[in-house]
Amino acid sequence: xxxxxxxNPTLREVPAEAEVISHQLMLRAGLIRKSASGFYTYLPLxxxxxxxxxxxxxxxxxxxxxxxxxxxxxxxxxxxxESGRWDVYGAELFRLKDRHNREFCLGPTHEEIIxxxxxxxxRSYKQLPMLLYQIQNKYRDERRPRFGLMRGREFVMKDLYSxxxxxxxxxxxxxxxxxxxxxxxxxxxxxxxxxxxxAGAIGGTGGxxxxxxxxxxxxxxxxHCSGCDYAANMEKxxxxxxVIDDSSPEGKSKLVSTPGxxxxxxxxxFLAVPKSATIKSLLxxxxxxxxxxxxxxxxxxxxxxLNNTLGGxxxxxxxxxxxVLQTLGCEPGYVGPVGAPDGLLVVAxxxxxxMKRAACxxxxxxxxxxxVVPGKDIRIDKVLDLRMVEPGEACLKCGAPLKEARGIEVGxxxxxxxxxxxxxxxxxxxxxxxxxSCVMGCYGVGVSRTIAAAIEQNHDDNGIIWPMPIAPYHxxxxxxxxxxxxxxxxxEKLYQELKHLRVEVILDDRDERAGVKFKDADLVGYPIRVxxxxxxxxxxQVELKERKSGETYLVRVEDLSxxxx
Ligand code: ATP
Ligand code: MG
Ligand code: MG
Ligand code: MG
Numbered sequence: 001x002x003x004x005x006x007x008n009p010t011l012r013e014v015p016a017e018a019e020v021i022s023h024q025l026m027l028r029a030g031l032i033r034k035s036a037s038g039f040y041t042y043l044p045l046x047x048x049x050x051x052x053x054x055x056x057x058x059x060x061x062x063x064x065x066x067x068x069x070x071x072x073x074x075x076x077x078x079x080x081x082e083s084g085r086w087d088v089y090g091a092e093l094f095r096l097k098d099r100h101n102r103e104f105c106l107g108p109t110h111e112e113i114i115x116x117x118x119x120x121x122x123r124s125y126k127q128l129p130m131l132l133y134q135i136q137n138k139y140r141d142e143r144r145p146r147f148g149l150m151r152g153r154e155f156v157m158k159d160l161y162s163x164x165x166x167x168x169x170x171x172x173x174x175x176x177x178x179x180x181x182x183x184x185x186x187x188x189x190x191x192x193x194x195x196x197x198x199a200g201a202i203g204g205t206g207g208x209x210x211x212x213x214x215x216x217x218x219x220x221x222x223x224h225c226s227g228c229d230y231a232a233n234m235e236k237x238x239x240x241x242x243v244i245d246d247s248s249p250e251g252k253s254k255l256v257s258t259p260g261x262x263x264x265x266x267x268x269x270f271l272a273v274p275k276s277a278t279i280k281s282l283l284x285x286x287x288x289x290x291x292x293x294x295x296x297x298x299x300x301x302x303x304x305x306l307n308n309t310l311g312g313x314x315x316x317x318x319x320x321x322x323x324v325l326q327t328l329g330c331e332p333g334y335v336g337p338v339g340a341p342d343g344l345l346v347v348a349x350x351x352x353x354x355m356k357r358a359a360c361x362x363x364x365x366x367x368x369x370x371x372v373v374p375g376k377d378i379r380i381d382k383v384l385d386l387r388m389v390e391p392g393e394a395c396l397k398c399g400a401p402l403k404e405a406r407g408i409e410v411g412x413x414x415x416x417x418x419x420x421x422x423x424x425x426x427x428x429x430x431x432x433x434x435x436x437s438c439v440m441g442c443y444g445v446g447v448s449r450t451i452a453a454a455i456e457q458n459h460d461d462n463g464i465i466w467p468m469p470i471a472p473y474h475x476x477x478x479x480x481x482x483x484x485x486x487x488x489x490x491x492e493k494l495y496q497e498l499k500h501l502r503v504e505v506i507l508d509d510r511d512e513r514a515g516v517k518f519k520d521a522d523l524v525g526y527p528i529r530v531x532x533x534x535x536x537x538x539x540x541q542v543e544l545k546e547r548k549s550g551e552t553y554l555v556r557v558e559d560l561s562x563x564x565x
Pocket of ligand 4: 210409411412
């Protein structure tokens with residue numbers, strides 16, 4: 001490629017609209033242009049980077065047995081109603097109607113569509129596991145679209161969905177994706193940490209991990225261990241299960257049978273929480289002090305609209321405690337199931353230590369306790385101390401001190417379980433001919449956000465410093481004179497030679513001063529610059545400069561291709 005032909009409008013000034021470095025540099029380096037808030041056009045160099053990350057992601061998905069599909073962006077409301085998310089997804093969902101007044105949305109994610117596909121096509125356990133993925137635009141009407149590609153309203157995501165016969169299968173698929181994600185971000189040349197995003201409230205870990213690219217500008221606070229690979233998102237809670245004695249026998253609770261009440265459905269509806277998604281623990285603190293704690297073992301809080309987090313619980317501003325009780329049909333003191341095997345709801349009219357350490361073990365399907373004296377009546381198998389992990393603390397795994405860092409979420413892996421397969425009826429027949437729900441996982445990579453994250457992590461005052469594997473071109477050739485025919489001709493010759501060797505090379509053949517070309521080369525961030533000047537070339541040499549280290553050295557013209565290759 002010749003720079004004179006390339007649509008690469010670089011800017012000297014920092015655009016006023018751009019707050020963070022990656023956004024500023026992407027505009028200045030001529031990689032993207034804004035069309036509307038949260039919507040961007042990729043110019044040729046920006047698109048090259050995107051395609052490189054996509055290619056790495058695709059290779060790693062294929063290597064794990066992922067099969068690529070392409071699903072529609074427009075999704076019919078019916079499927080979202082079936083899953084229960086239509087009414088609870090909220091304002092982030094772009095909704096629209098066709099000419100017949102039928103409702104659709106633009107996919108922010110594709111659980112509904114993929115589960116609908118699988119329920120139609122999968123019949124037998126022999127077809128499982130099945131890993132299906134796509135790389136495609138996603139749409140989310142973010143409240144604050146900002147920071148350029150970091151938080152767009154249209155963005156490119158790789159989303160893979162795993163379908164397994166059972167939990168063990170899911171675990172394997174999850175591990176595959178976890179490994180693939182580590183490979184993806186390593187191959188992109190990024191420093192990252194997989195962090196426990198919401199360590200299991202019921203003692204378990206590993207229900208979900210976020211992949212964080214470490215950068216000072218990151219929106220997420222993470223802690224990571226200086227001695228081992230432990231890392232967690234600080235905003236999510238760390239749970240520390242410990243076994244304590246049975247509570248005292250002085251309580252006066254009764255276990256009563258209440259078939260069919262307190263379903264997760266009516267709770268999720270009331271809290272405006274997608275029932276299909278991600279609930280692990282909730283604390284409701286109403287005006288007049290009613291506390292609700294909902295514990296489920298396999299969900300996280302990902303999609304709940306949070307007002308603030310308190311030590312791992314979420315405090316939601318709801319209308320009034322009376323309304324909560326009315327909706328849930330239960331009274332203060334209620335401790336009972338909420339429709340999931342490991343679901344437990346605790347309602348209290350005062351904040352007691354127990355509320356901060358929700359108990360599990362008091363659950364029995366279709367029963368609940370009345371007249372509970374929290375802390376006395378509940379047989380506590382585990383206490384979950386749901387405070388946040390603090391930097392400086394000793395790591396639970398190895399004892400070394402934890403360090404704080406900032407991270408940008410570039411990916412997340414997630415155990416979904418049977419939430420969607422049950423809601424939509426994605427079943428299969430097992431070896432014994434018994435019908436079962438597929439056990440699902442979902443796994444997202446923010447492909448376009450990864451570009452921004454890479455820049456946040458790799459830049460200096462002069463511009464972007466691309467890691468080689470995702471650079472738009474590996475090498476730029478800069479002839480410093482347009483008049484010296486030896487310079488011009490050698491530049492052209494070297495350009496052809498490198499191209500022939502499949503080096504991704506670009507030639508700055510513009511009629512510009514050397515200083516302008518150098519500035520642009522640094523700004524765009526090509527990893528290697530080859531400079532041809534009259535003097536050095538008269539000695540048969542060209543100058544090689546590494547963008548990252550800033551080191552320059554001279555090499556003989558005939559050795560260049562060997563050097564660069
Ligand atoms: P965030 O917490 O930043 O809002 P998320 O947790 O809502 O992200 P997921 O649903 O986990 O996002 O989607 C998978 C990946 O898609 C994220 O890890 C992130 O890299 C990317 N992503 C999510 N929202 C956006 C966005 N608005 N713009 C760009 N990338 C995004
Ligand atoms: Mg997130
Ligand atoms: Mg989000
Ligand atoms: Mg996420």
